[in-house]
Amino acid sequence: MIKGLEERGASYFVETLGNVHAAMHYMEADREEAELSYLHLYFANMMKKALKPETVVVGSGFSPFRGKKNTLLCIEPEKSQLLAMGGRVIEDGMMDMIGLGRQSFADPYTPKKLAEGREDEIKYCVQCMNCEELMIRQQPVGCVLYNKFYTDKFRETRAKFGKLSALHT
Ligand SMILES: Cc1cc2nc3c(=O)[nH]c(=O)nc-3n(C[C@H](O)[C@H](O)[C@H](O)COP(=O)(O)O)c2cc1C
Ligand code: SF4
Numbered sequence: 574m575i576k577g578l579e580e581r582g583a584s585y586f587v588e589t590l591g592n593v594h595a596a597m598h599y600m601e602a603d604r605e606e607a608e609l610s611y612l613h614l615y616f617a618n619m620m621k622k623a624l625k626p627e628t629v630v631v632g633s634g635f636s637p638f639r640g641k642k643n644t645l646l647c648i649e650p651e652k653s654q655l656l657a658m659g660g661r662v663i664e665d666g667m668m669d670m671i672g673l674g675r676q677s678f679a680d681p682y683t684p685k686k687l688a689e690g691r692e693d694e695i696k697y698c699v700q701c702m703n704c705e706e707l708m709i710r711q712q713p714v715g716c717v718l719y720n721k722f723y724t725d726k727f728r729e730t731r732a733k734f735g736k737l738s739a740l741h742t
Contacts, residue, residue, distance in 0.1 A: 576623060584628060588616055601675065617667060621669075635659060636676045640655065706730070709740070
């Protein structure tokens with residue numbers, strides 16, 4: 574399908590997986606299954622291989638790579654943290670850019686702080702998935718952990734609708 578879209582003029586693609594109806598954790602790995610983020614790298618790489626070299630592929634699923642305290646096993650945190658892994662996948666030609674989804678809710682200044690060597694000041698997303706609960710409840714969406722507007726919105730939403738029984742629409 575992406576080749577067909579490319580033939581019809583698409584010049585860039587943003588990789589994603591799963592869907593909000595049935596496979597949320599493939600779309601966004603939560604903290605218990607952070608390793609699902611590796612699937613995003615794999616599929617972005619597949620897209621890159623299938624498309625023309627000049628067609629841009631933006632990867633996703635980088636929030637669980639976090640800082641040096643991520644829960645990913647097998648690779649040392651220094652090699653798997655957001656900046657190191659993001660740089661590596663671009664250098665290896667697996668994708669052209671990395672996209673920040675939940676991390677840009679958690680701290681929109683992440684790229685600036687990384688560029689200025691202020692990593693210790695970054696507020697990292699913890700994959701609590703509460704922003705998704707806001708989306709499923711059709712509320713304004715933002716980081717429930719670090720942004721008071723959305724913390725309050727989340728409390729109101731829970732009081733009004735109760736806790737979700739399952740994380741899907
Ligand atoms: C609030 C929210 C809404 C999203 N909506 C969509 C969507 O409509 N379609 C889609 O393909 N992915 C959607 N995603 C998934 C992202 O494209 C991305 O794959 C995912 O957030 C993993 O990247 P991250 O770790 O940077 O958050 C959404 C993510 C969030 C947080
Ligand atoms: S609410 Fe904030 S910390 Fe929780 S998953 Fe969303 S962006 Fe990350």
